[in-house]
Amino acid sequence: MLDIIKNDPWLAPFNEAIEGRHSYYLKRLSDLTQNGKITLSDFATGHLWFGLHRTDEGWVLREWAPNATEIFLIGTFNQWQRMESYRLKKRDGGVWEVKIPSERISHGDLYKLHLTWPGGAGERIPAWAKRVVQDEATTLFSAQVWEPEQRYQFRHSHFKADLSPLLIYETHVGMSTEEEKVGSYNEFREKVLPRVKENGYNAIQIMAIQEHPYYGSFGYHVSSFFAPSSRNGTPEELRELIDTAHAMGIAVIMDIVHSHAVKNEMEGLGRMDGSYDLYFHSNPERRYHQAWDSLCFNYGKDEVLHFLLSNCKYWLDEFRFDGFRFDGVTSMIYLSHGLGEAFSNYG
Template sequence: MATLSIIKNDPWLEPYADAIEGRHQDAINKEKELIAADGSLKAFANAYNYFGLHRTPTGWVFREWAPNATGITLIGDFSKWKEYVKYALKPIGNGVWEIKLKPEALHHGQLYKMLVHWEGGMGERIPAYATRVVQDEQSKIFSAQVWAPEKPFKWKVRRFVPDTRPLLIYECHIGMAQEREGVGTYTEFKDKVLPRIVADGYNAIQIMAIQEHPYYGSFGYHVSSFYAPSSRFGTPEELKELIDAAHEHGIAVIMDIVHSHAVKNEVEGLGRLDGSYNQYFYGDDRREHPAWDSLCFDYGKNQVLHFLLSNCKYWLDEFHFDGFRFDGVTSMLYYNHGLGQAFGSYGDYYNGGQDTNAITYLTLANKLIHEVNRKAITIAEEMSGMPGLATPFKAGGIGFDYRMAMGIPDYWIKMLKEKKDEDWHPTSIFWELTNRRADEKTISYVESHDQALVGDKTVIFRLIDDQMYWHMMKGDDNAAVNRGIAMHKMIRLVTLATINGGYLNFMGNEFGHPEWIDFPREGNGWSYKYARRQWDLVDREELRYGELNAFDNAMIELVSDIYDFQALPVEKLWDKDDDQVLAFKRGDLVFVFNWAPFKSYTDYGFLAPEGEYEVVLSSDNKKFGGFGNIDEGIRHFTQHDELYADDHKGWLKLYLPARTCQVLRYRHNNK
């Protein structure tokens, strides 16, 4: 095998060439094995068209893979939930069971389950490939539902190409996106929240908790039915309407997909679908995740690969999702799930503790997704930093388009918790935001839903704390609020300005949503008070949340207007820890930050390309909650210095008020 470019480009990986080339060959071998009969991954990943319930020209057909079962019968309201021979499935080989029914046997909207028998037991089960699962409001019991509307959904946007230059993601959760205390719907989101996202300027939404999950408070991470969009938010058609509407507005829709584990529930989930412990999951001590109270897939089984790869294709084909953010990738990559491991050197990624089967699955999933839609977006939520995760497969990588820059929000939390304002050093900030592999694109973010959960704090709450409850009125000159608003803007702009792939914001954080997220549970009296978004706060003109939202809009618009902003080199112009000043250049834009809490500087100079500059964004603008001390109408000209004449650089001198940032655009050479 020729040396893979991932190794050529990073000499530090040379000692681990055998491991990298080995995992690359594993994926090649497994793909050949899987596609031997069908010719391609795209053709192979069609399990959902074969298994599950389907209406055909001659009636209905239902199939289930259940190798340990000794008998399977469909039960439902059509059989008064009793077991009848006429609804019994027959084994047709390779662990597959099948039944064919006449057209009048089943009707759209009816509820059903499987009654599965195995040696020594039996139990009701929801089919693995069920595409619609509903919960009875009184009994709280989940059932599959026959879902076959007479008229197929008609898409308004047949082909959609995401705008990823740069990718600007609005992370959201359908159920908690509404103002009222309760569970929001796909339609409410389409009508009420989507217009806000359009106005805010983001070009993608990343939706959490789509796959059906029994416990709402799991945030969608304990999935039971992998092919069913959660019915608590509405119908499949209503989800399609939301995606279609987003596409009409030029917004890509990314699904938060959970293939790293599954809920332990046996009646609702895959836990013991056919009575065995090792059908979809490991049957030994690897079966249960040690930290998540969930089950771990056995990625070494071809039937499991068939199930999961087909799941990726299903959401792309059936619902027109534009890609996926894969959750819990670190847990998949390592036998120990990455728990308690520091990952301090390259050797930690190639010490034999890597789950080669899971790595092969992720590699093939990325190949398949881009085979189905070459413009699809794949993002890995991964914290260990494994090299090659977001490097193309042909180069020797696993093939994700992006990886989440999970160290950045951790860095901001650490700064806010442990450092005094006067100890915020520009050298540290710049290094943290730009320290990444050259061959991998990342999604940078200040905070996601993780930082907003109960037990943690959002950035705005760490900055202002309970003063938010009393002093967010305009005209209320509160020092804590002024500091919080100033730093909130600076932290977000410097994070966005240094992206090399994309940027992510969790809904509400763009305007400093004050409350944490707490889903209804026994400990809070099953309250929805904190499982919602208080949009009225940003809509009320007398409050200061609108100022933060306006700044977010302005900075998003600034980078959106520059094609391929994320690909422009980040050139540091100045960083001086004593002064707490940072300046860097991207294209024609110069970003300047004065982190000092009390020191303002007049005629602060640093070297920049010779020419004329104009201010295009200032956090100190009054409409953004600033004090208006920066005169944005002044044109700035560099001062010539013969020492730097050969470099065509001069001294750019600016007024830098304390705790402010500004962006200047280079206009032309003033010589």
């Protein structure tokens, strides 16, 4: 019998269901770690492979799009034209890849993918893009090459959160200013962090970090899971905010959204390769979240778990977040999404 049931006798009537879920978890863990040959952390390294990367030989971009029949990298570096030298080649497992000489792509360049699939075609932002910006004139989003000459260097690498007790201040960077505008990472670092410290908090929980097209969603309709919202500033400025918080003894928790995704196609994961179920469920009723007007991930697919777990590791390693608050957990674990459930008893 599991300890959770030993410690709470009221769960005894549900022992079979709980044991079943636990057994399934152990099986999936074994599958993902190759029966223990690698760790879950080893598995969660997709961000080091997929997306756009600068290497000693130049640039390489990889994307998972098994339903695509043709993919081109387009951007400001080739006048947004489909050129043969920017054509991706299909590899095993539905993965596409292109290698580009170093001099052809520069920091700050904008880019997208142009995909063709059976019965259609369209432009898409790469799923693993680490920087996405919006054009003020057209309001269209594009991925942006982010390889600054000077990356922010963390000064407080050995920060340990104070857990006795953890006093959390929940915040939204964009809404943290008294002015009628979207607040920035720098303004939050300079003006809000000192007040948080002064009032005795030792942790902040930041909402709306992941890029999202609709500001009114409070950051919960995520489109680019690896890109910090450009409304608030640059990735380096977010890194400095977190490092400064650590210098003040303040832990930084990320309000991460893995329960659903925005249904947008041009700037989201919706129909990334023309199919409806690349990251989401094949069954339309399970794919679409009626209450949130968004798409629900299919956690039964290894590729989806690879994407989401890599996303967690990315934010921990690249930005030094101290942990996560997972949004919409009831939607992740219940077929009903928890809608209409009071959760006031054990029945």
